Amino acid sequence: MSINWAKCEEAPNKKYKVLGRFLLDLRAKINNLEREFAAKKKEIEGVRDSISITTKGLEDSIKSLTSSESDLKIKLAKANTRISEIESNLKTLTDKDSELENTILNRNKDIEKLEDDFEKRISEIEGLKKEIERLNDELNKSVAAPKLVKKIQEIMLHKGFLSDKEFYQLMNEIETKLGQINF
Numbered sequence: 001m002s003i004n005w006a007k008c009e010e011a012p013n014k015k016y017k018v019l020g021r022f023l024l025d026l027r028a029k030i031n032n033l034e035r036e037f038a039a040k041k042k043e044i045e046g047v048r049d050s051i052s053i054t055t056k057g058l059e060d061s062i063k064s065l066t067s068s069e070s071d072l073k074i075k076l077a078k079a080n081t082r083i084s085e086i087e088s089n090l091k092t093l094t095d096k097d098s099e100l101e102n103t104i105l106n107r108n109k110d111i112e113k114l115e116d117d118f119e120k121r122i123s124e125i126e127g128l129k130k131e132i133e134r135l136n137d138e139l140n141k142s143v144a145a146p147k148l149v150k151k152i153q154e155i156m157l158h159k160g161f162l163s164d165k166e167f168y169q170l171m172n173e174i175e176t177k178l179g180q181i182n183f
Contacts, residue, residue: 003022008014151170155162 003018152162155166
């Protein structure tokens, strides 16, 4: 015999005859359901504890991440400011570098020009040294001639005449001291 659940629902206060077997089966099912319920209840409590711990950990992590985020935003702002300063300094240094390069190029051109002028001056100096040597030779020769004439005059005053031998001795003496005389 099975229980007519539809009749029970229509008249719940009415008494029905039920076999013991159905009642035992019903009790066994109730006991199984109560055990399952207790197990599920313990499982739910464990999950709740786990969720509570996880929630607390997540809240702590969120607080930590929030403070880390604000720290990182501050650091990012400082880094951006520093990057702007560095870029500005780099631009300034680049401008100065190009100015210095131009200055160096101009100085190199000036140096090359001065070196050319210097070489020209050296060649002029060498030419002038040769001219000085030539003029010194001429000067020595021009100094020797008056000395020769003066000595000849002295001899002529004392003796009244000059022999060829005396003339050549005077010439040799003056040429050894002052250089060759050309007439």
